[in-house]
Every structure is written in structure tokens, then in C-alpha cells.
Amino acid sequence: MALLILGLILFIGVHSVGIVSVAMRDHWAAALGVNAWRAIYSLVSLAGFVLLIVGYMQARQSPVVLYLPPPWTRHAAFALMLPVFPLIFAAYLPGTIKAKLKHPMLAAVKLWALAHLLANGMLADLLLFGGFLVWAVFARVSFKRRTQRMMMPLPSPSLRNDVLAVVLGLGLYVATLFWLHRLLIGMPLVR
Numbered sequence: 001m002a003l004l005i006l007g008l009i010l011f012i013g014v015h016s017v018g019i020v021s022v023a024m025r026d027h028w029a030a031a032l033g034v035n036a037w038r039a040i041y042s043l044v045s046l047a048g049f050v051l052l053i054v055g056y057m058q059a060r061q062s063p064v065v066l067y068l069p070p071p072w073t074r075h076a077a078f079a080l081m082l083p084v085f086p087l088i089f090a091a092y093l094p095g096t097i098k099a100k101l102k103h104p105m106l107a108a109v110k111l112w113a114l115a116h117l118l119a120n121g122m123l124a125d126l127l128l129f130g131g132f133l134v135w136a137v138f139a140r141v142s143f144k145r146r147t148q149r150m151m152m153p154l155p156s157p158s159l160r161n162d163v164l165a166v167v168l169g170l171g172l173y174v175a176t177l178f179w180l181h182r183l184l185i186g187m188p189l190v191r
Helices: 002-015 022-032 034-061 072-081 084-092 096-101 104-119 123-145 159-185
Strands: none
Touching: 002 034, 002 123, 022 034, 034 123, 072 084, 072 104, 072 159, 084 096, 084 104, 084 159, 096 104, 096 159, 104 123
């Protein structure tokens, strides 16, 4: 469990620097140089991600049951996961989805975490998915309250990108449902 917690602290911590203090993030980027800051940010993120995966897998070997989800929550989780992958693609494909939601990746993280909290009742699940859900909520609130940095202008939203995000996302959803979840997580979703 310690590796899971350490991984969450590193991964969510580095992703929270801008939430806690934009000035601190900008200070470190200026002091180290933008490329060095991005490299350190990426390495800490990667280290945290690896640790939370290893820690989660270890915690699943000795599960601590907090609650037993009723059978209907499995179906609710499948339904909540349906828009997750299209939202992830929409975060990188400027379209109406991105324009309306502003931060489709955060919406995807919130839905992903909620779906997994509904369907899983172990302590490791609560730490992993609950941690990401709390972070995503705080991140979204933070984005609403702070002044956004000027970025390169995005291309105009395009219906083509929305269609592409939905088609690619639903394709990845189906692949995850039938193969990828079993392959990557070790848990088959459809038997």
C-alpha cells in the first residue's frame, strides 16, 4: 500500500503544482528553464505513475474490503465509462466538445474514477480512484477561478474533430471492454 500512496503523492502532487500556486510553477519553470522544468515534471509524473501501478497491483494481492458493491453498479460503471475515451480524444482534438467542456480530460478522469469507485470496494480502489476524483474536482474548480495563461491560438473547433474523437473513443472503449482491460489490468470485464 505504501507504494500506491507514494505514487499517488508524486503523480497527483506534480499535477497539482499549478492548482496550488501558479506563481510557484512559473517560478520553477523560470529558475530551471522551461525545458528542464518539463523534463523534471515528466520524470516525476512517470515515476509516480509507475509506483501507483505497482502499488495498486501489490495491494490487490492482499485486498482490504471496505464495501461490497451491488451487482447493478457494474452496469452503471460500464455506462459511466462510455464517454471517457471520447472525452480523452476530445482533449487533443479541438472541436465543439472541447469548446463546451473546456477541460474534457478532467471530465474523463472524474467519470473514470466515479465508475471504478462504484464497481470496486477495496481500500486500494478507494485510495486510487478516490484520489483521482478529488484531484480532478479540485483541478476543475481551480481552472474556473484562476486566470488562464496565454497559449498558442487553437484552430477553430471542427465537427470533423468531434466525430473523430467519438469514433476513436468508442473504438478504444470497445477494445478496452473486450481485450485491453484484461491485458493491461488482468481483470476481464466481459466473460
